[in-house]
Amino acid sequence: MNAPASTELPVVVIGAGPIGLAAAAHLLDRGIEPLVLEAGHTAGAAVREWSHVRLFSTWSEVVDPVAEKLLASTGWTKPDPATYPSGGDWADRYLQPLADVLGDRVRYDARITGVSRAGRDRIVDADRESRPFAVHVTHADGREERVYARAVIDASGTWTTPSPAGADGLPALGEKAAADRIAYRVPDLKNPAVRARYSGRRTAVIGSGASAFTALAYLADLATSDDGAGAKAVWILRRGISGSTFGGGEADQLPARGALGLAAKAAVDEGHADAVTGFRTEAIERDTDGRLILVGEDGRRLDPVDEVIVLTGFRPDLTFLGELRLNLDERLQA
Structure with a gap:
């Protein structure tokens, strides 16, 4: 199957967390169709894993203005802007409603296993930049799918890859055994x-x-x-x-x-x-x-x-981006 022209394709956003959902809202605001692919069962799946922790930013600082405008059309009421949400509050009162507004543009239980240029592995130069992105997805039922995209925004975050105890960035000897x-x-x-x-x-x-x-x-x-x-x-x-x-x-x-x-x-x-x-x-x-x-x-x-x-920080998971040519910060890999 030949990949369609890039102009006909959505922008794939990886992750239905605060950044991914805000990115989708901004794309819609600019007349660009987003497709959010989330590995978890709900919006803000990673945020929900630290639902007991209170943010040190108030509601006024953690609601994207463009997303708020999209939500306002549904009658959504912003929580008291001077108060501090917990992770659970943030997910339940903002992230999930935002995902619900986006509707079918958000797909859950969809794990990204690879991203490349359609028909081009990372060593091929010919016609590379004009090719759409091919996003490989595995669903919870084991079904595999290839989604084509005009662009890809990786908002998967770092929650799944915490840094180890070892001071050299690698697990300390015996860390895995303990x-x-x-x-x-x-x-x-x-x-x-x-x-x-x-x-x-x-x-x-x-x-x-x-x-x-x-x-x-x-x-x-x-x-x-x-x-x-x-x-x-x-x-x-x-x-x-x-x-x-x-x-x-x-x-x-x-x-x-x-x-x-x-x-x-x-x-x-x-x-x-x-x-x-x-x-x-x-x-x-x-x-x-x-x-x-x-x-x-x-x-x-x-x-x-x-x-x-x-609690030494987190690192991005770049394993599914191995077929792309990335220009990342050499320290943060961002």
């Missing part, structure tokens, strides 16, 4: 099973960003609760503590983000977390009781912990 005691997300301590996992336990938190601040604050709250007595955090920082370690504090341009940093500082100051600085994880070992010992590049061996939460 997977039963390692998490890569901020824990939902309102979930009884998750709460039981960390109650009364010693937990290492690796990372220095907002997610690490949030985890430290959650664990500090757990330590002061009736059912969490004895919980203790060990905060692993690859650098030393300086004036900027805890973010902007009260001077932060995003007040809620600054408050997170102050909460992390309070957790350390009040003894709910011990800070270990200049520690770059090289290996994770088990002791005879099954607890985990973090080993640093400098040979330091930390006291055993029951659990490890790795």
